[in-house]
Amino acid sequence: MKTAESLSIKTPLLESLPLSQLNQTRVWLKMEAMQPSGSFKIRGIGFACQQHAARGVKRFISSSGGNAGLAVAYAGRQLGIPAVVVVPESTSDRALHLLALEGAEVKVHGKTWADANQLAQSWVTEQDAFIHPFDDALLWQGIAALIDEVVEGGVRPDAVVLSVGGGSLLSGIDQGLTQHGLHQVPIYIAETTGMASYHAALVAGHPIAVDHLSGIATSLGARQVCQRAFDVSKTRTVVGTQVSDREAVDACLAFLDDHRTLVEPACGAALALLYGQKLPLASVENVLVIVCGGSTATLNALQAFK
Ligand SMILES: *Cc1c(COP(=O)(O)O)cnc(C)c1O
Numbered sequence: 001m002k003t004a005e006s007l008s009i010k011t012p013l014l015e016s017l018p019l020s021q022l023n024q025t026r027v028w029l030k031m032e033a034m035q036p037s038g039s040f041k042i043r044g045i046g047f048a049c050q051q052h053a054a055r056g057v058k059r060f061i062s063s064s065g066g067n068a069g070l071a072v073a074y075a076g077r078q079l080g081i082p083a084v085v086v087v088p089e090s091t092s093d094r095a096l097h098l099l100a101l102e103g104a105e106v107k108v109h110g111k112t113w114a115d116a117n118q119l120a121q122s123w124v125t126e127q128d129a130f131i132h133p134f135d136d137a138l139l140w141q142g143i144a145a146l147i148d149e150v151v152e153g154g155v156r157p158d159a160v161v162l163s164v165g166g167g168s169l170l171s172g173i174d175q176g177l178t179q180h181g182l183h184q185v186p187i188y189i190a191e192t193t194g195m196a197s198y199h200a201a202l203v204a205g206h207p208i209a210v211d212h213l214s215g216i217a218t219s220l221g222a223r224q225v226c227q228r229a230f231d232v233s234k235t236r237t238v239v240g241t242q243v244s245d246r247e248a249v250d251a252c253l254a255f256l257d258d259h260r261t262l263v264e265p266a267c268g269a270a271l272a273l274l275y276g277q278k279l280p281l282a283s284v285e286n287v288l289v290i291v292c293g294g295s296t297a298t299l300n301a302l303q304a305f306k
Helices: 017-023 041-054 067-079 093-101 113-123 137-152 168-179 197-204 227-235 245-259 265-275 299-305
Strands: 013-015 026-031 059-062 083-087 105-108 128-130 159-163 187-192 238-243 286-291
Touching (some): 017 026, 041 067, 041 137, 059 067, 067 083, 083 093, 113 128, 137 168, 168 227, 187 197, 238 265, 245 265
Parallel strands (some): 026 286, 059 128
Protein backbone atom coordinates (compact mmCIF):
# COMPACT_ATOMS: atom_id res chain seq x y z
CA MET A 1 0.00 0.00 0.00
CA LYS A 2 2.95 2.33 0.56
CA THR A 3 3.67 4.11 -2.68
CA ALA A 4 7.00 5.50 -3.80
CA GLU A 5 5.68 9.01 -3.22
CA SER A 6 4.49 8.58 0.33
CA LEU A 7 5.85 7.41 3.69
CA SER A 8 2.31 7.09 5.05
CA ILE A 9 -0.05 4.34 3.99
CA LYS A 10 -3.63 4.49 2.78
CA THR A 11 -5.53 3.51 5.93
CA PRO A 12 -8.81 1.58 6.16
CA LEU A 13 -12.10 3.49 6.22
CA LEU A 14 -14.45 1.37 8.33
CA GLU A 15 -18.08 1.78 9.22
CA SER A 16 -18.53 1.39 12.97
CA LEU A 17 -21.75 -0.47 13.63
CA PRO A 18 -21.62 0.00 17.42
CA LEU A 19 -21.05 3.75 17.17
CA SER A 20 -23.51 4.13 14.29
CA GLN A 21 -26.24 2.43 16.27
CA LEU A 22 -25.47 4.39 19.42
CA ASN A 23 -25.59 7.74 17.58
CA GLN A 24 -28.38 6.92 15.10
CA THR A 25 -26.25 7.82 12.10
CA ARG A 26 -23.47 6.29 10.00
CA VAL A 27 -20.12 6.62 11.74
CA TRP A 28 -17.00 6.14 9.60
CA LEU A 29 -13.60 5.47 11.15
CA LYS A 30 -10.44 6.60 9.39
CA MET A 31 -7.97 4.22 10.97
CA GLU A 32 -4.84 6.32 11.35
CA ALA A 33 -3.80 4.10 14.25
CA MET A 34 -2.64 1.70 11.52
CA GLN A 35 -0.02 4.10 10.16
CA PRO A 36 3.54 2.77 10.38
CA SER A 37 4.54 5.20 13.14
CA GLY A 38 1.27 4.51 14.98
CA SER A 39 -0.49 7.81 14.35
CA PHE A 40 -1.58 10.28 11.66
CA LYS A 41 1.61 12.26 12.35
CA ILE A 42 3.52 10.43 9.62
CA ARG A 43 1.23 11.96 6.98
CA GLY A 44 2.42 15.48 7.67
CA ILE A 45 5.89 14.72 8.96
CA GLY A 46 6.58 12.14 6.26
CA PHE A 47 5.59 14.66 3.60
CA ALA A 48 7.70 17.42 5.18
CA CYS A 49 10.72 15.13 5.57
CA GLN A 50 10.51 14.11 1.92
CA GLN A 51 10.49 17.74 0.81
CA HIS A 52 13.54 18.44 2.97
CA ALA A 53 15.27 15.28 1.73
CA ALA A 54 14.71 16.40 -1.86
CA ARG A 55 16.58 19.63 -1.17
CA GLY A 56 19.45 17.62 0.28
CA VAL A 57 19.31 18.04 4.07
CA LYS A 58 21.67 15.76 5.97
CA ARG A 59 19.78 15.40 9.26
CA PHE A 60 16.32 15.72 10.80
CA ILE A 61 16.01 17.25 14.26
CA SER A 62 12.95 16.99 16.51
CA SER A 63 12.21 17.78 20.14
CA SER A 64 9.15 15.58 20.59
CA GLY A 65 9.16 12.55 22.88
CA GLY A 66 5.75 11.60 21.52
CA ASN A 67 4.18 10.60 18.24
CA ALA A 68 5.79 13.46 16.31
CA GLY A 69 9.29 12.36 17.33
CA LEU A 70 8.42 8.79 16.39
CA ALA A 71 7.23 9.90 12.97
CA VAL A 72 10.45 11.86 12.39
CA ALA A 73 12.47 8.80 13.44
CA TYR A 74 10.46 6.57 11.09
CA ALA A 75 10.83 9.01 8.20
CA GLY A 76 14.57 9.26 8.81
CA ARG A 77 15.01 5.51 8.78
CA GLN A 78 12.97 5.11 5.59
CA LEU A 79 14.79 7.93 3.79
CA GLY A 80 18.24 6.94 5.07
CA ILE A 81 18.71 10.30 6.82
CA PRO A 82 19.79 10.40 10.49
CA ALA A 83 17.15 11.62 12.93
CA VAL A 84 18.06 13.31 16.20
CA VAL A 85 15.36 13.60 18.86
CA VAL A 86 15.99 15.69 21.98
CA VAL A 87 13.51 14.92 24.77
CA PRO A 88 13.05 16.07 28.37
CA GLU A 89 13.76 13.90 31.42
CA SER A 90 10.02 13.33 31.90
CA THR A 91 9.85 11.22 28.71
CA SER A 92 8.60 7.69 29.39
CA ASP A 93 10.83 4.64 29.06
CA ARG A 94 8.39 3.32 26.51
CA ALA A 95 8.80 6.37 24.28
CA LEU A 96 12.60 6.17 24.58
CA HIS A 97 12.45 2.50 23.66
CA LEU A 98 10.27 3.13 20.60
CA LEU A 99 12.56 5.94 19.40
CA ALA A 100 15.59 3.69 19.83
CA LEU A 101 13.83 0.90 17.89
CA GLU A 102 13.43 3.30 14.97
CA GLY A 103 17.15 3.94 15.10
CA ALA A 104 16.92 7.60 16.11
CA GLU A 105 19.70 9.26 18.05
CA VAL A 106 18.01 10.21 21.33
CA LYS A 107 19.34 12.87 23.69
CA VAL A 108 17.64 13.34 27.06
CA HIS A 109 18.00 16.92 28.22
CA GLY A 110 16.30 19.24 30.71
CA LYS A 111 13.27 19.17 32.94
CA THR A 112 10.72 20.50 30.48
CA TRP A 113 9.99 20.31 26.79
CA ALA A 114 11.14 23.94 26.46
CA ASP A 115 14.62 22.96 27.70
CA ALA A 116 14.84 20.05 25.28
CA ASN A 117 13.52 22.16 22.43
CA GLN A 118 16.07 24.89 23.12
CA LEU A 119 18.95 22.43 22.87
CA ALA A 120 17.47 20.88 19.71
CA GLN A 121 17.11 24.30 18.09
CA SER A 122 20.71 25.19 18.96
CA TRP A 123 21.93 22.17 16.98
CA VAL A 124 20.15 23.09 13.75
CA THR A 125 22.54 24.10 10.96
CA GLU A 126 21.87 24.84 7.30
CA GLN A 127 22.39 21.15 6.59
CA ASP A 128 19.56 20.13 8.93
CA ALA A 129 15.79 20.35 8.92
CA PHE A 130 14.02 21.06 12.20
CA ILE A 131 10.66 19.28 12.13
CA HIS A 132 7.97 21.09 14.11
CA PRO A 133 5.29 18.86 15.67
CA PHE A 134 2.31 20.90 14.40
CA ASP A 135 3.00 24.40 13.10
CA ASP A 136 4.16 24.07 9.48
CA ALA A 137 2.23 24.32 6.19
CA LEU A 138 4.00 21.21 4.85
CA LEU A 139 2.43 19.18 7.67
CA TRP A 140 -1.06 20.41 6.88
CA GLN A 141 -0.61 19.63 3.19
CA GLY A 142 0.45 16.07 3.99
CA ILE A 143 -2.50 15.57 6.33
CA ALA A 144 -5.00 17.01 3.84
CA ALA A 145 -4.47 13.94 1.62
CA LEU A 146 -6.36 11.91 4.21
CA ILE A 147 -9.58 13.48 2.92
CA ASP A 148 -8.68 12.47 -0.66
CA GLU A 149 -8.75 8.84 0.53
CA VAL A 150 -12.10 9.30 2.28
CA VAL A 151 -13.73 10.81 -0.79
CA GLU A 152 -12.16 8.16 -3.06
CA GLY A 153 -13.64 5.62 -0.64
CA GLY A 154 -17.08 6.93 -1.55
CA VAL A 155 -17.81 8.86 1.63
CA ARG A 156 -18.60 12.58 1.62
CA PRO A 157 -18.91 13.31 5.33
CA ASP A 158 -21.35 15.88 6.65
CA ALA A 159 -19.59 16.13 10.00
CA VAL A 160 -16.04 15.37 11.15
CA VAL A 161 -14.84 14.50 14.67
CA LEU A 162 -11.20 14.81 15.71
CA SER A 163 -8.88 15.61 18.64
CA VAL A 164 -6.88 18.83 18.90
CA GLY A 165 -3.47 19.34 20.47
CA GLY A 166 -1.37 21.96 18.68
CA GLY A 167 -3.77 21.90 15.75
CA SER A 168 -2.02 20.32 12.74
CA LEU A 169 -4.69 17.65 12.39
CA LEU A 170 -7.48 20.24 12.43
CA SER A 171 -5.60 22.46 9.97
CA GLY A 172 -4.89 19.60 7.56
CA ILE A 173 -8.40 18.15 7.67
CA ASP A 174 -9.89 21.60 7.10
CA GLN A 175 -7.61 22.01 4.08
CA GLY A 176 -8.57 18.59 2.70
CA LEU A 177 -12.30 19.23 3.12
CA THR A 178 -11.98 22.62 1.45
CA GLN A 179 -10.09 21.09 -1.49
CA HIS A 180 -13.10 18.81 -2.04
CA GLY A 181 -15.67 21.60 -1.83
CA LEU A 182 -16.77 20.50 1.63
CA HIS A 183 -16.77 24.03 3.04
CA GLN A 184 -19.96 23.66 5.05
CA VAL A 185 -18.98 20.54 6.95
CA PRO A 186 -18.70 21.26 10.69
CA ILE A 187 -15.74 19.89 12.64
CA TYR A 188 -16.39 18.73 16.18
CA ILE A 189 -13.17 18.91 18.14
CA ALA A 190 -12.31 17.13 21.36
CA GLU A 191 -9.89 18.12 24.09
CA THR A 192 -9.48 16.81 27.61
CA THR A 193 -10.23 19.40 30.30
CA GLY A 194 -6.57 19.53 31.36
CA MET A 195 -5.33 20.16 27.80
CA ALA A 196 -7.90 22.67 26.54
CA SER A 197 -5.72 25.14 24.64
CA TYR A 198 -8.15 25.39 21.70
CA HIS A 199 -10.95 26.21 24.10
CA ALA A 200 -8.72 28.90 25.60
CA ALA A 201 -8.10 30.34 22.13
CA LEU A 202 -11.82 30.42 21.32
CA VAL A 203 -12.53 32.25 24.60
CA ALA A 204 -9.70 34.75 24.07
CA GLY A 205 -10.40 35.28 20.36
CA HIS A 206 -6.82 34.37 19.43
CA PRO A 207 -4.29 31.62 20.22
CA ILE A 208 -3.12 32.01 23.80
CA ALA A 209 -0.81 29.99 26.05
CA VAL A 210 -2.54 28.18 28.89
CA ASP A 211 -0.58 28.34 32.15
CA HIS A 212 -0.97 24.78 33.20
CA LEU A 213 -1.53 21.50 31.38
CA SER A 214 -2.61 18.37 33.20
CA GLY A 215 -3.84 14.84 32.70
CA ILE A 216 -2.96 11.77 30.75
CA ALA A 217 -3.73 12.83 27.17
CA THR A 218 -0.14 13.99 26.74
CA SER A 219 -0.31 14.06 22.95
CA LEU A 220 -2.80 16.95 23.28
CA GLY A 221 -0.35 18.85 25.46
CA ALA A 222 0.47 21.93 23.39
CA ARG A 223 0.22 25.02 25.57
CA GLN A 224 -0.84 27.14 22.60
CA VAL A 225 -2.53 26.11 19.36
CA CYS A 226 -1.11 27.33 16.06
CA GLN A 227 -2.64 30.37 14.36
CA ARG A 228 -3.75 28.34 11.35
CA ALA A 229 -5.79 25.99 13.54
CA PHE A 230 -7.46 28.92 15.25
CA ASP A 231 -8.23 30.53 11.89
CA VAL A 232 -10.24 27.46 10.85
CA SER A 233 -12.89 28.65 13.32
CA LYS A 234 -13.34 31.87 11.30
CA THR A 235 -14.28 30.12 8.06
CA ARG A 236 -15.91 26.90 9.20
CA THR A 237 -18.14 25.77 12.05
CA VAL A 238 -15.79 24.42 14.72
CA VAL A 239 -17.51 23.12 17.84
CA GLY A 240 -15.30 22.42 20.84
CA THR A 241 -16.15 19.90 23.53
CA GLN A 242 -14.11 18.89 26.55
CA VAL A 243 -14.09 15.43 28.07
CA SER A 244 -12.55 14.14 31.29
CA ASP A 245 -9.50 11.88 31.32
CA ARG A 246 -11.80 9.20 32.61
CA GLU A 247 -14.13 9.52 29.63
CA ALA A 248 -11.16 9.41 27.25
CA VAL A 249 -9.79 6.24 28.85
CA ASP A 250 -13.21 4.58 28.93
CA ALA A 251 -13.58 5.34 25.22
CA CYS A 252 -10.17 3.77 24.49
CA LEU A 253 -11.17 0.59 26.29
CA ALA A 254 -14.61 0.44 24.61
CA PHE A 255 -12.96 1.02 21.23
CA LEU A 256 -10.49 -1.78 21.91
CA ASP A 257 -13.40 -4.16 22.49
CA ASP A 258 -15.43 -2.88 19.54
CA HIS A 259 -12.69 -2.50 16.95
CA ARG A 260 -9.71 -4.46 18.32
CA THR A 261 -7.38 -1.46 18.13
CA LEU A 262 -5.56 0.19 21.03
CA VAL A 263 -5.34 4.00 20.88
CA GLU A 264 -4.02 6.71 23.21
CA PRO A 265 -6.27 8.80 25.46
CA ALA A 266 -5.56 11.71 23.08
CA CYS A 267 -7.53 9.74 20.49
CA GLY A 268 -9.98 8.46 23.09
CA ALA A 269 -11.05 12.07 23.64
CA ALA A 270 -12.54 12.20 20.13
CA LEU A 271 -14.07 8.74 20.48
CA ALA A 272 -15.62 9.82 23.80
CA LEU A 273 -17.77 12.36 21.95
CA LEU A 274 -19.43 9.42 20.18
CA TYR A 275 -19.43 6.90 23.00
CA GLY A 276 -20.93 9.61 25.22
CA GLN A 277 -23.48 10.67 22.54
CA LYS A 278 -22.36 14.24 23.05
CA LEU A 279 -22.92 15.49 19.51
CA PRO A 280 -26.07 16.83 17.79
CA LEU A 281 -26.09 14.37 14.89
CA ALA A 282 -29.84 14.07 14.28
CA SER A 283 -29.69 15.53 10.75
CA VAL A 284 -26.25 14.15 9.89
CA GLU A 285 -25.97 11.14 7.57
CA ASN A 286 -22.25 10.40 7.54
CA VAL A 287 -19.90 11.24 10.41
CA LEU A 288 -16.18 10.85 9.85
CA VAL A 289 -14.06 10.17 12.94
CA ILE A 290 -10.32 10.53 12.63
CA VAL A 291 -8.95 7.65 14.73
CA CYS A 292 -5.65 9.46 15.16
CA GLY A 293 -3.97 6.58 17.02
CA GLY A 294 -0.88 6.99 19.15
CA SER A 295 1.98 4.70 20.17
CA THR A 296 2.70 5.74 23.73
CA ALA A 297 -0.28 4.11 25.48
CA THR A 298 -0.31 0.53 26.69
CA LEU A 299 -3.23 -1.57 27.86
CA ASN A 300 -1.61 -1.77 31.31
CA ALA A 301 -1.40 2.02 31.57
CA LEU A 302 -5.05 2.43 30.54
CA GLN A 303 -6.23 -0.18 33.01
CA ALA A 304 -4.05 1.27 35.77
CA PHE A 305 -5.68 4.65 35.24
CA LYS A 306 -9.09 3.12 35.67
C1 LIG B 1 -0.37 14.80 17.80
C2 LIG B 1 -1.55 14.04 18.20
C3 LIG B 1 -2.79 14.65 18.42
C4 LIG B 1 -3.00 16.13 18.28
O1 LIG B 1 -2.68 16.60 17.00
P1 LIG B 1 -2.36 18.13 16.72
O2 LIG B 1 -2.06 18.19 15.30
O3 LIG B 1 -1.19 18.51 17.60
O4 LIG B 1 -3.58 18.89 17.11
C5 LIG B 1 -3.85 13.85 18.76
N1 LIG B 1 -3.72 12.53 18.91
C6 LIG B 1 -2.56 11.90 18.71
C7 LIG B 1 -2.49 10.43 18.89
C8 LIG B 1 -1.43 12.63 18.35
O5 LIG B 1 -0.26 12.01 18.15
